Amino acid sequence: MAEFFAALGENEYVTPKMIEQLQMILAPEQKLDPDDLVAIFSPPPEEELV
Amino acid sequence: MIKIESITMKEVRGLRDLTLHFGGESFVVSGPNGSGKSGVVDAIEFCLTGAISRLSGQGTAGITLQKHGPHVDRRDDPAAAEVTIELMLPSLDRTATITRNMKTPKVLKIVPDEPDIRAAIEEATSHPEVVLSRREIIKYVLAEAGTRSKEVQALLRLDRISQVRSALGTARNRAKTAVDRATQDTTNARDALKRHLEVEAASPENVLSSVNERRLVLNVPILEALTEHAQLDDGVTNAANASSFNKVSALRDIDAVKDWLRDEGTGERIEVLRLQEDIQAIEDDPGLLQLVRQGSFVEKGLEYVDSQFCPLCDTEWASVEALREHLEEKVKLTASAGEQRDRMKQDAVSLASSAGTVKSLLTPVISLARSESLKDAEGRLSSWSDSLSTLATELSSVESVLDQKVRLTQGWTGAYATVLEDLDALRGTVDSKPDQSATVNAQTFLTRAQDRFTEYRKARQVLGAARLGESASRVAYETYNEIAERSLTEMYESVEADFSAFYREINIDDETGFKAKLEQGSGKLDLSVDFYGLGMFPPGAYHSEGHQDGMGVCLYLALMKRLFGDSFSFAVLDDVVMSIDSGHRKQFCRLLTEQFPGTQFIITTHDRIWARQMRSEGLIGPKASVEFQGWSVQSGPIVEEVAEVWDRISEDLAKNDVPAAAARLRQHLEYVMRELADITAAPIPYRGDAGYDLGQLFSAVVSRQSSLLKKAAASANSWNLDSSMDDVKEMTEARNAALEKYGGEQWVVNKAVHYNEWATLSKSDFEPVVEAVKVLLAEFSCPNAACGSWLYPVPKSDPSVLRCDCGETNMNLRKK
Numbered sequence: 001m002a003e004f005f006a007a008l009g010e011n012e013y014v015t016p017k018m019i020e021q022l023q024m025i026l027a028p029e030q031k032l033d034p035d036d037l038v039a040i041f042s043p044p045p046e047e048e049l050v
Numbered sequence: 051m052i053k054i055e056s057i058t059m060k061e062v063r064g065l066r067d068l069t070l071h072f073g074g075e076s077f078v079v080s081g082p083n084g085s086g087k088s089g090v091v092d093a094i095e096f097c098l099t100g101a102i103s104r105l106s107g108q109g110t111a112g113i114t115l116q117k118h119g120p121h122v123d124r125r126d127d128p129a130a131a132e133v134t135i136e137l138m139l140p141s142l143d144r145t146a147t148i149t150r151n152m153k154t155p156k157v158l159k160i161v162p163d164e165p166d167i168r169a170a171i172e173e174a175t176s177h178p179e180v181v182l183s184r185r186e187i188i189k190y191v192l193a194e195a196g197t198r199s200k201e202v203q204a205l206l207r208l209d210r211i212s213q214v215r216s217a218l219g220t221a222r223n224r225a226k227t228a229v230d231r232a233t234q235d236t237t238n239a240r241d242a243l244k245r246h247l248e249v250e251a252a253s254p255e256n257v258l259s260s261v262n263e264r265r266l267v268l269n270v271p272i273l274e275a276l277t278e279h280a281q282l283d284d285g286v287t288n289a290a291n292a293s294s295f296n297k298v299s300a301l302r303d304i305d306a307v308k309d310w311l312r313d314e315g316t317g318e319r320i321e322v323l324r325l326q327e328d329i330q331a332i333e334d335d336p337g338l339l340q341l342v343r344q345g346s347f348v349e350k351g352l353e354y355v356d357s358q359f360c361p362l363c364d365t366e367w368a369s370v371e372a373l374r375e376h377l378e379e380k381v382k383l384t385a386s387a388g389e390q391r392d393r394m395k396q397d398a399v400s401l402a403s404s405a406g407t408v409k410s411l412l413t414p415v416i417s418l419a420r421s422e423s424l425k426d427a428e429g430r431l432s433s434w435s436d437s438l439s440t441l442a443t444e445l446s447s448v449e450s451v452l453d454q455k456v457r458l459t460q461g462w463t464g465a466y467a468t469v470l471e472d473l474d475a476l477r478g479t480v481d482s483k484p485d486q487s488a489t490v491n492a493q494t495f496l497t498r499a500q501d502r503f504t505e506y507r508k509a510r511q512v513l514g515a516a517r518l519g520e521s522a523s524r525v526a527y528e529t530y531n532e533i534a535e536r537s538l539t540e541m542y543e544s545v546e547a548d549f550s551a552f553y554r555e556i557n558i559d560d561e562t563g564f565k566a567k568l569e570q571g572s573g574k575l576d577l578s579v580d581f582y583g584l585g586m587f588p589p590g591a592y593h594s595e596g597h598q599d600g601m602g603v604c605l606y607l608a609l610m611k612r613l614f615g616d617s618f619s620f621a622v623l624d625d626v627v628m629s630i631d632s633g634h635r636k637q638f639c640r641l642l643t644e645q646f647p648g649t650q651f652i653i654t655t656h657d658r659i660w661a662r663q664m665r666s667e668g669l670i671g672p673k674a675s676v677e678f679q680g681w682s683v684q685s686g687p688i689v690e691e692v693a694e695v696w697d698r699i700s701e702d703l704a705k706n707d708v709p710a711a712a713a714r715l716r717q718h719l720e721y722v723m724r725e726l727a728d729i730t731a732a733p734i735p736y737r738g739d740a741g742y743d744l745g746q747l748f749s750a751v752v753s754r755q756s757s758l759l760k761k762a763a764a765s766a767n768s769w770n771l772d773s774s775m776d777d778v779k780e781m782t783e784a785r786n787a788a789l790e791k792y793g794g795e796q797w798v799v800n801k802a803v804h805y806n807e808w809a810t811l812s813k814s815d816f817e818p819v820v821e822a823v824k825v826l827l828a829e830f831s832c833p834n835a836a837c838g839s840w841l842y843p844v845p846k847s848d849p850s851v852l853r854c855d856c857g858e859t860n861m862n863l864r865k866k
Contacts, residue, residue, distance in 0.1 A: 007529045013521035037221035041523035
């Protein structure tokens with residue numbers, strides 16, 4: 001998993017916050033719920049220009 | 051991991067009350083079929099895991115742990131069945147005792163119950179695979195590729211990989227759906243903004259041009275740029291409190307719906323015509339309908355696969371990959387209807403998009419009807435809007451499109467007959483309002499523009515976030531897959547290399563070129579093996595059963611090595627090499643000794659020769675074994691413990707239990723004489739049923755030893771070796787004295803040992819017998835207590851030496 005998170009860290013689309021949440025959700029002792037992952041990949045909208 | 055010092059089993063399976071002392075070393079439990087060996091294996095497994103695999107799985111319907119785990123006499127009293135293991139934790143250099151009771155199999159009592167000890171024990175007890183029976187070998191070697199994949203993945207704790215992969219896949223799919231939805235919402239919001247601003251495109255220039263035209267009317271500063279925080283109605287008097295009603299814009303909103311109805315709502319849409327034709331064609335051909343329905347159904351199921359349980363029928367599959375592969379195959383089977391289904395899907399998506407557009411056009415119009423108190427019209431328009439939402443949902447799958455035939459025929463928009471009248475009435479109401487002054491018009495225009503601009507901006511922000519989420523989820527899914535695939539490949543290559551090396555070691559005589567290939571596919575793990583350089587084949591294709599047994603054990607050991615590494619300290623091998631011949635077993639002993647020197651193996655076998663072979667090859671120590679002579683319901687296994695028989699007899703006599711002591715002595719003598727007859731090649735008439743009585747065995751062994759000592763004396767004499775002659779003489783004299791003593795007690799021996807007539811014996815009658823037998827047997831073994839092995843000729847036939855395991859006794863038998 002360390003290699004996975006390291007690779008994600010180098011990707012422009014994956015934010016540090018996403019990685020932090022993924023690390024918590026994918027921890028070996030955690031029960032896996034796909035909805036938790038869906039939530040990670042639904043970031044809140046941010047302000048932008050037209 | 052752990053090592054077992056001792057185990058005490060009470061009322062478990064076929065065992066009544068039995069303690070075995072393993073001493074943390076490898077140990078052999080031997081005995082004929084039905085003598086209770088498997089009870090020991092079950093007890094170990096039960097104490098470690100709280101379950102007995104023999105009582106679960108295929109063919110065990112109606113069998114439960116609590117009912118059938120206890121001894122049959124205690125089947126209604128599971129609390130009586132209990133196993134206690136004294137164990138060592140090498141990683142902590144600590145010892146502990148664990149106890150599990152059949153009444154509460156999930157409760158593991160640990161003494162001392164300290165956090166680090168509990169953690170180490172729980173880690174060890176979470177590995178039921180440390181107990182391997184022959185039938186379980188099959189799942190590693192002869193199983194179908196899908197089953198093997200499942201078993202190996204479970205063994206190596208890889209099922210988490212499938213779960214993570216599946217969860218990431220689900221997240222990616224939902225993120226894609228979110229992007230589609232946000233894209234549609236953005237398009238609708240942009241169209242609403244464009245309509246209000248009367249511009250062709252929502253570019254910053256167009257927006258500023260339209261807005262500034264009204265701002266000039268109000269004499270407020272024009273906006274120079276459409277910045278992040280731009281307010282289109284900035285500076286407008288009472289803008290915050292102003293009504294957003296803008297007559298011109300409201301009329302345009304109503305007209306937009308009317309225009310849409312005229313241009314697209316009533317016209318013949320090609321998508322609708324095609325869908326009608328396709329639905330008709332499907333209805334005319336039940337086979338096609340079946341294929342389309344099935345394909346659509348299975349496709350839907352495929353979307354929801356996130357575990358090895360089928361979302362369509364709840365059937366459990368070997369793995370999530372196997373399930374996916376199965377469903378994908380099913381979808382392919384419907385390929386003949388594929389083109390039609392794809393076209394229908396495309397048309398349905400196009401119509402659903404249009405439905406969304408109309409709905410977004412209706413939203414401001416419904417608000418207008420509400421604000422103008424046209425309740426009936428508002429109700430009808432709202433119902434229409436709801437029906438468009440329903441239609442959009444129904445058009446999301448080909449199967450549900452089939453149910454929309456009537457709607458498509460009668461008018462896909464679902465617009466009610468008087469919709470134009472309602473719109474005209476609403477338009478009339480709005481139009482009848484006095485024209486807004488240029489100032490009010492500009493004010494409300496800008497307020498309305500700001501509302502729609504805000505909605506559009508929000509929609510874009512949601513879309514941007516959805517796209518980011520989709521990109522991130524795709525990257526996470528693809529990256530995880532790539533790394534998982536690479537790691538699995540490396541891992542299987544490592545297992546493959548160990549497996550091949552182990553197997554070559556066992557079959558060093560004839561398969562030195564052996565190699566194996568483990569190839570993972572989607573939910574499968576194919577195993578092919580070399581067959582004498584003639585090609586790679588499935589293990590069951592050409593190799594013998596014995597070779598397959600060997601492969602099973604080797605693959606298991608390779609997997610355990612991979613799983614535990616240096617901490618692989620304990621395993622139970624339950625009759626796993628029964629089909630392997632003597633020569634290969636010898637190599638098997640070497641494999642275990644050399645490759646796994648730190649591992650404690652508890653091995654059961656029905657083969658006494660194999661049990662001895664493990665001792666002579668050094669896999670187990672001279673006293674690390676127990677032989678079950680037989681079994682009865684009342685007493686459980688009849689046990690021959692090499693190490694402790696004399697202590698046990700002393701304990702019996704201390705309790706004045708002569709019958710028990712006599713029975714134990716008889717069993718021991720029978721065991722020893724069989725053993726000695728075998729290793730010394732004592733001449734005894736062959737019996738097909740191997741039912742030799744103690745008298746026959748005893749005479750043959752004594753006679754053979756006498757003959758060997760005579761040979762040794764003759765040899766020493768021929769070589770003129772005084773020291774050797776003295777040794778032989780000393781041994782012969784001691785042996786004769788022991789025999790004489792034994793013969794002197796023969797009357798008791800015959801009664802108590804040979805014929806079980808112990809009822810009349812007293813403790814004082816029997817104690818000399820025990821001593822006589824003990825002294826006599828000592829003459830058949832190495833005088834070095836640390837060695838303790840029997841003396842045996844090598845080779846058995848026409849021997850050249852009489853020796854023991856340690857070499858302290860080594861008498862030449864060949865004359866000069």
